[in-house]
Amino acid sequence: GAGVSQSPRYKVTKRGQDVALRCDPISGHVSLYWYRQALGQGPEFLTYFNYEAQQDKSGLPNDRFSAERPEGSISTLTIQRTEQRDSAMYRCASSLAERDGYTFGSGTRLTVV
């Protein structure tokens, strides 16, 4: 596609529910990144993939968070048993190669009530 597409744009969920956030990167982009941005803060790294391989998941806060990119294109970030502290903007980015600059998506605003 023309840009990095994320869905849904907004998600409100009840505490304890699982959520799945989707990222569709720019066609042909090898590297895909997930970041989380709290209000008034800069984005914080969560994880990244080259093709389907998860290269670094050191930023995932705990084992309720997981991500996959099974076919090296679309990626899903899953948060199990959501908590209020998970409320944030979740951003996906992609790049043609690891060394290239990122293109960010518009993000998914997650609110846990």
Place this chain on the structure above:
Amino acid sequence: AQTVTQSQPEMSVQEAETVTLSCTYDTSENNYYLFWYKQPPSRQMILVIRQEAYKQQNATENRFSVNFQKAAKSFSLKISDSQLGDTAMYFCAFRSGGSNYKLTFGKGTLLTVNP
């Protein structure tokens, strides 16, 4: 671990004037990349400018330029002829030149351009 510090939470400038946003970082690496991203009210993240640490020449993109001082670990952004559309949150970011390609962001500077 690398850290990125933006010491100015908010700044304002009059339209058509010049403003400089500050950024310092901490790293023990010699090869790395630095970026400025713009986040307007729409909450998009837009790459403004990029600098490779091994290049001594400061990067320039139209009205945007950087002052990269490697020894001082400083990477400031200068916006010339400020326009109303420059109103946004600006984030400085660091990326290692090694095998880890994650970005480390500062907390941002909110820039308001006044008419």
